[in-house]
Amino acid sequence: MTLVHETIELQRDFQVPPHRIFRAFTDIREREIWTAPSDRVEVKIDQSDMRPGGLERARCGPRGDMQWDLTTYYHVIEAG
Template identity: 45%
Template sequence: MTEASVTHATIVLERIYEASPARVFQALADPRARVRWGTPSKNVELIYDKADFRVGGLDISRCGPRGSLIYRVETRYIDIEPEQRIVSTELVREGWNRLSASLITVELQPVGASTRLVLTDQIAAFGGKDMVAGSEAGFSAALDNLAVEFLSTTVGA
């Protein structure tokens, strides 16, 4: 019998945004904004089937290559402190296969008129390190896109 492997990792990403903590928090809370900035590239699509941003709330989304939304993501919000912190769990599946489970903390700190965002993803990836690398690359690209969000749109508009 083959044992299923699990890879544990902690990913920490940091960005400074030329936006207030209130504006950054709003971009994180608003599912329409998350669809705009949350995909790592133009070749990836993200759709929310359910969005319930509150403590105890559950988001359900699907993502993957355009036209092939093969991944299902369930995000449960554990702690939300407006303009300061969001703590959530995330379960990623492909069909019936669990790919990863994470505890994700996003911290927002004012730095003058800007905001320092620190994202910590404590991930358990099932079946190999590729999911850890994919999670890090995906979050990194999405956070880079978030900077563009502040240049190009009014969040919530």
């Protein structure tokens, strides 16, 4: 199997102060709630180090049956 990696850039304007957006991304428990796409899906963030060079490990899947492991590597974090 061959994996192709791409760069993903997300941009969205929010009508709240930047510190609230940053907290929503860096507070693990908050993000476990809002990052799940529905009430039937569960997300568990086991480790998160959101800084350049940091990584995050998480699991997700149907509630009670987390089938997928996720690893995210942070290369650049910019305040907008």
